Amino acid sequence: MLGEKLKELRESKGLLQRQVAAELDVDTAYISKMENNDKPVSKSHLEALAKVYDLPESELMPYWLGEKVLHVLENNEHSIQALNLVLKNIRNVNE
Amino acid sequence: MLGEKLKELRESKGLLQRQVAAELDVDTAYISKMENNDKPVSKSHLEALAKVYDLPESELMPYWLGEKVLHVLENNEHSIQALNLVLKNIRNVNE
DNA sequence: CTATATTTGCCCTTTATAGGACAAGTCAAT
């Protein structure tokens, strides 16, 4: 979810992982893992990536959160029920 | 979300935290924290609780997962967008 | 007032996760 988006963005800008890696000051394997959802993306890296791809962090945020949600669900068969409960719950809190 | 459910179940069975605590072999403060969503409920405790309250674990599971999801969202303003993305994503995976 | 039930805060230890490097592997294109 987040990884796919990041890869898409990078390619749309014609950048290589190597270049992005340089910007974030990490090695390219690390970027690869982010794009393959093999490593979580930290908040500060998310900010940096938003800058590199020239968009507001808020545009990436839903993917970032979504990825974390997918991670806690880890293919559990009750995921959909759970998500619907959460949606209901959140709406209740926000009146 | 999960805590409320657990408290509800306990009260509906007329049990005291002390009694449930004894079943799970933990102290009552720990039960209190579970019911107030102050401590995560482990998988094995969830199973034990399902037994105590005499229902299938699958009935608790959505609340359990939901609680974990709420936790990762931590009131982020993009939560709803994120959840909708995840729902779409999951449905895609299941065809 | 005083028991009993529950909550809260603080503490501690163990386990897990994040964050990241590095080496070696795969895959195309040349």
Added chain:
DNA sequence: ATTGACTTGTCCTATAAAGGGCAAATATAG
């Protein structure tokens, strides 16, 4: 066959979270 881009696996360290006890604080009922 080399090179350049990416991926994958293993390893390490540091931080965070789980799991839980204990004591003190708050309700709440009688």
